[in-house]
Amino acid sequence: MTDKALSIENVQKDRGKTRVLHDITLSLKPGERVALLGHNGAGKSTLIKAILGLIPHEAGTIRIGDAIPGSGTARQDTAYLPEAVSFHPALTGREQLTLFARLSGQKADIEGLLSRVGLGDAMDRRIGAYSKGMRQRLGLAQVLLGQPKLALLDEPTSGLDPISRQDLYAIIDELAGQGTAVLIASHALTEVEARTDRIAILRKGRLVADDTLANLSEAAGLPIRLRVRAAQNPDALAQAMGGTRVNGASVEILCAPDQKMQALRHIASMGDAVADLDMTPPRLEDLYRHFAQEDLS
Amino acid sequence: MTRFLAITRAEMLILRRNRWLFMATLIMVLFALALTFAGSAPTGTLGVDMLTVSVASMTTLSVYLAPLLALMISFDAIAGESDRGSLALILTYPAGRGEILMGKFTAHLAALSFAMIVGFGTAGAVAAWFGGAGAESVLALIRLILTSILLGAVFLALGYLMSSLAGGATAAAGLSAGLWLIFVVLYDLGLLGAVVMDQSGGFTQSVFPWVMVANPADAFRLWNIAGSEGVAITSGMTGVAQALPVWAAPASLLLWPVLAFTLARLAFRRVEP
16 A cells, blocks of 8 residues: 555656656645646646556556556546546536446536536536536536545636636645645646645656745745835935846845845845835746746757 | 446437437438339339338438448547547546447447338338338338448448547548448449459459458348349349358348447557547
């Protein structure tokens, strides 16, 4: 027995002569929410399909619990939401979800699940009349079937409006709360930032980061941005503090995390010359850019 | 077991809802009735009842229509799911690829059978009512319905094969149209050409019947003709039927669904969603 819901070790995948996944090692514990970030073509969907056993990989091992990808146990334990999924337009939401429940061999509360994802009123309408967001919700409903041990969500927020996204993350939290390990491939950095335990970044098929947001910030050593608004003379202030002048009245200073306090003391010592202060720690977006784009140029 | 039935139930719902079942049945009924009435003229001269003539006409109809209707449902079966992105999803469920294919096949074959039985059955009943029928012609009608279903099964499976080989639904539709043209039209034209070119007659007498019966559409025709003397007279195709052993056409038409389904299964295994 392993205590991991998903373990990936040294996985490689080739498409023709190009290697699309290089030596990927990643694991998820039960109840963990991990964001998988990367550009288009970085290998996110390929990795997910390899985990699902839909495509073979050349080297390395993938285990879902103890099961091999694509085996009966692995399929039973895994839930998947494909990117921009659609279903047969002639079926209703209820019929489609009933099909999935029967395929998974589960007795499921179809109506309850559809209401949970906000399709309570639309469950007897044809999927052909659904909006993109509603189809995405239907896809999400089938993820919730039968308490999976591992959920793989490929761009789950695409096509969802902001409120639906909040609902989506509430559902993801609920899944994680019942012990499901959730892997979310996403572009929506700001949402992922607050809603995941760990962040993995893929660049050109290589895993370049796999840690918590705080640890990643530290490792990247990205500067903290201090913006100081001058009371009277911004030029003098800029000169005194060694920053750059921006938009008329403010001065911007970039400082390393370990020099933050020193800079703040310096600003405080200036007294009345400073009218206001804004401090921005590096965001996931900066981190993402740092890890996903370094040596790209 | 229940998993393949789950697919079957969903596919049946789809066929009912998108009017395929209704349209296919309507087409079968209309064409069969039209042929029955249009073809009822030669009954007197040939000395057979009207149902026999009707079966002969409907045999010719079915050679074209059964493969066409079958391909019309099946070409989309895998390529369509792949286009929608639901193929990857369904393959992550515990149902195997064989179960998925079998589930769709069962539903599609049931729908096709329904259209055949209602279409040919109606025309047969009308012919029998107006022009009389005997035990032999009723048997010929039943044979026509059953062999039409078999022929449909062949082209359903071939449709899945095309659907697996093609990248998307549009390409699958094109491949299926080409397949229909080759099996139903061009194959016979090619054989006709070969017979005309064949001066010595060796090909025509020994090879030609076997090449012909290897095509499921021709095997269907031969089986119906060889099976009933009356149908053979009315269709004027006795030569080839007599050149072959009795089992040749049934063997071909029974083997083809198995062969085509196996090929489709193998092609489906190689599909990466």
